Amino acid sequence: MFQLRPYQIEAIEALHNYICTKETNPCIVLPTGSGKSVVMAAIVNKWKKESPNVRGCILAHRKELVEQNARQLRNLGSDVGIFSAGLRRKDYEKSILFASIDSIYRKSGELIPFDFIFVDEAHRIPPSGEGKYRTFITGCKRFNKNLRVIGWTATPFRMGCGPVCHKDHILNEVCYEAKITDLINQGYLCNLRSKAGSRNPDLKNVKRNSGGDYITNSLARATNKDDVVIAAISEAVDIIRQEKRHAAIFFCVDIEHCQKVSRELQKHNIYAPFITSKTRPQERDRLIKDFRNGSIKAVCNVNVLTEGFDAPHIDCIVLLRPTLSAGLFSQMVGRGLRLFSGKDYCLVLDFGGCIDEHGPIDLLGENQRVVMATCQNCRESFSRVIRACPACGWTIPPQEVDRLDTIERERRMHGTKASGKNIFSVEPETFAVNTVYVEKHIKPGQPSSLRIKYRCGLSVFREWVCLDHPGEAGQIAQEWWKKRFQNKNKVTVNEALQNMFVSQTLLDYTKTITVVRKGKYFQIIGYNKSI
Secondary structure (H helix, E strand, O other): OOOOOHHHHHHHHHHHHHHHHOOOOEEEEOOOOOOHHHHHHHHHHHHHHHOOOOOEEEEEOOHHHHHHHHHHHHOOOOOOEEEEOOOOEEOOOOOEEEEEHHHHOOOHHHOOOOOEEEEEOHHHOOOOOOHHHHHHHHHHHOOOOOOEEEEEEOOOEEOOOEEOEOOOOOEOEEEEEOOHHHHHHOOOOOOEEEEEOOOOOOOOOOOEOOOOOEOHHHHHHHHOOHHHHHHHHHHHHHHHHHOOOOOEEEEOOOHHHHHHHHHHHHHOOOOOOEEOOOOOHHHHHHHHHHHHOOOOOEEEEOOOOOOOOOOOOOOEEEEOOOOOOHHHHHHHHHOOOOOOOOOOOEEEEEOOOHHHHHOOHHHOOOOOOOOEEEOOOOOEEEEHHHOEOOOOOOEOOHHHHHHHHHHHHHHHHOOOOOOOOOOOOOOOEEEEOOEEEEEEEOOOOOOOEEEEEEEEOOEEEEEEEOOOOOHHHHHHHHHHHHHHHOOOOOOOHHHHHOOOOHHHHHHHHOOEEEEEEEOOEEEEEEEOOOO
16 A cells, blocks of 8 residues: 555546546656656556446556556555566456557457556657557557547657647647656655766767657767767766765667676776667566666666666666757656655766756756756756856856857857847747646635646746636636637636637647746737747
């Protein structure tokens, strides 16, 4: 048995209310390390108690995730089935089935119809085409047209494709999202500290793929150089020992790079075996087990321990893989967010320029880029705005401020189009809208309102539409509604939320928003202006 945290209870209530009141497919957004499998187990347990005959399938793309998710529900006393070749089990008759998508995607016709399907790491569902997830879900719908699909992810967007939720996608809207900043501040996730490497690879000539990230072969040529690897590992080892880190995970570019990093660590008397797609399953399981129990203090990997890897004792992340994907960056750093006894913080060593590219992990999704500085005394990474290193007190000298300004100006110049952002932060800025979330907002002692959230890339802006308020505020809100929905009738908040595709209608209407800073917050002052 486990005790649910407040945000986990909120997520369960939001999902349950959504399923009971809407007919579309929702997505739950919970940061890495926040107990996603616990929430899934709790909601399934709730539904089984209320409707003992309910049937469901929980999909994952790795056997470790399948096993982890099943374990949580089994801890609540439920009899669950497993369908995974990697786990050597194929149960057909269980009412709740935890399955590997690779093993089950062709088996929809051989299973008793499901009432719901959970998709863990839902950002992996392709927005179009076939694919294993779409093949399985489409097959299951042939036997139950009322099948509900619920997505679970820490990153509700897919690089090159935009949001995972859309009226024409399998998942239609986000019904609950917990912010990583809030969970860190509330003590539910581990605090992070970061240090930048003194030498990063030269990425000027690295090519990009159609999705927007670096092409692996091109990236490997820039990173898998003897001098680059030797310098990075030497510095990383010195910092790891100075900071007294006990469990480190190294993220590498490709197999050859991973092997070279492992060999270089061995020269420093650190045994860090490499795990890649070519590692035999039995060997991978053994190495992961040894790492988790502390027999191995470090491990190198390529795209194996990025998603679904649960080792709470990790207190050091070494980024040797540059990426333009905010989602991948979030997943890699997320391996160190879990709490663990005696773990004061997780140290992120960035040798790929990831923090400079994306900003601090707890500010991903905020509305402005954070320009980073590196302490010349202890290599701590911190926002240039605060001017002083939070770890040792070193102050950025005037000449370093000028140098950082030059770097930032040059970074802004790389592109096919001049930036449309204004030089003063108090001036209005216009952003393209990727998706819209709508929810009911209740403030004690006041009428309810609609809270509209516009996701613009990784930024989120909010506005409140006071449909239930009297006086001028209510009149403005009603005009707002009429303009977007071409509906002359007065509506309440509850009536507005009964519109199945209210989020999609607002997205179709709102191509851009224009915002201006008002103190700590932003106010939306215009819609559909050109960027």
